[in-house]
Amino acid sequence: MLENMKNRRTIRKYTTQDIPDTLLNELLEIAARASNTGNMQLYSVVITHDKANKEKLAPAHFNQPMITTAPVVLTFCADANRFVKWAEQRKAVAGFDNFQTFIASTIDAMLFAQCFCTAAEEKGLGICYLGTTAYNADKIIEALSLPRLVVPIVTVTVGYPDGMPEQVERLPLDAVIHQETYTDYTPASIDALYRDKEELEVNKQFVRENEKETLAQVFTDVRYTKANNEYFSDVLLKVLKDQGFMK
Numbered sequence: 001m002l003e004n005m006k007n008r009r010t011i012r013k014y015t016t017q018d019i020p021d022t023l024l025n026e027l028l029e030i031a032a033r034a035s036n037t038g039n040m041q042l043y044s045v046v047i048t049h050d051k052a053n054k055e056k057l058a059p060a061h062f063n064q065p066m067i068t069t070a071p072v073v074l075t076f077c078a079d080a081n082r083f084v085k086w087a088e089q090r091k092a093v094a095g096f097d098n099f100q101t102f103i104a105s106t107i108d109a110m111l112f113a114q115c116f117c118t119a120a121e122e123k124g125l126g127i128c129y130l131g132t133t134a135y136n137a138d139k140i141i142e143a144l145s146l147p148r149l150v151v152p153i154v155t156v157t158v159g160y161p162d163g164m165p166e167q168v169e170r171l172p173l174d175a176v177i178h179q180e181t182y183t184d185y186t187p188a189s190i191d192a193l194y195r196d197k198e199e200l201e202v203n204k205q206f207v208r209e210n211e212k213e214t215l216a217q218v219f220t221d222v223r224y225t226k227a228n229n230e231y232f233s234d235v236l237l238k239v240l241k242d243q244g245f246m247k
Contacts, residue, residue, distance in 0.1 A: 042109075049071070060136040061132040070157035075152050084149060141243070
């Protein structure tokens with residue numbers, strides 16, 4: 001299992017082979033053993049098999065082909081709705097309509113999602129996380145009929161891999177580990193930590209094709225611009241208010 005985790009790849013192309021419901025349910029049952037806040041399990045997942053429903057979700061994910069070509073699309077949600085309804089039916093008052101609960105349920109949803117993905121890869125399936133979920137949460141809420149106190153956090157496409165892509169690079173471990181206290185980065189340490197990433201030919205090609213001077217500029221000027229970050233921040237904040245997690 002550790003070797004599989006070391007060698008994992010993000011899979012964006014899938015065969016037409018279906019995933020049996022028995023296997024999918026087994027993986028979700030395993031994932032439900034993940035740690036969570038106070039054993040409240042403040043998460044849920046919407047499973048999308050139907051082609052028409054995948055096509056309904058696709059625009060919210062900028063029409064990335066994985067949405068419509070994967071046999072299964074899973075939308076993992078922060079969900080306080082179920083717990084609050086249970087509390088109300090048991091003469092308890094749950095003060096969960098707040099940002100703290102959103103953070104707790106987001107952590108729960110991500111732990112659940114990652115445990116599912118680890119189990120799925122161990123069974124020979126491929127997965128792809130879609131970060132677009134948070135960008136267009138409002139559109140996904142509409143497509144999936146999500147009620148108050150439910151917000152989509154991350155979408156995962158799942159299927160049997162159609163080929164095995166190259167493993168993408170990661171920063172050296174020194175880039176993310178701090179012993180005892182946080183040691184801030186110096187210009188010299190930044191140069192050292194990012195050197196190998198910047199020297200990869202594929203990343204040099206990104207710089208050239210985007211007509212930029214540095215790889216960092218590809219990220220800040222093209223992929224994740226300030227304007228887009230601020231726009232999608234406003235969208236998500238409105239979603240949290242509309243869904244009852246913020247006043």
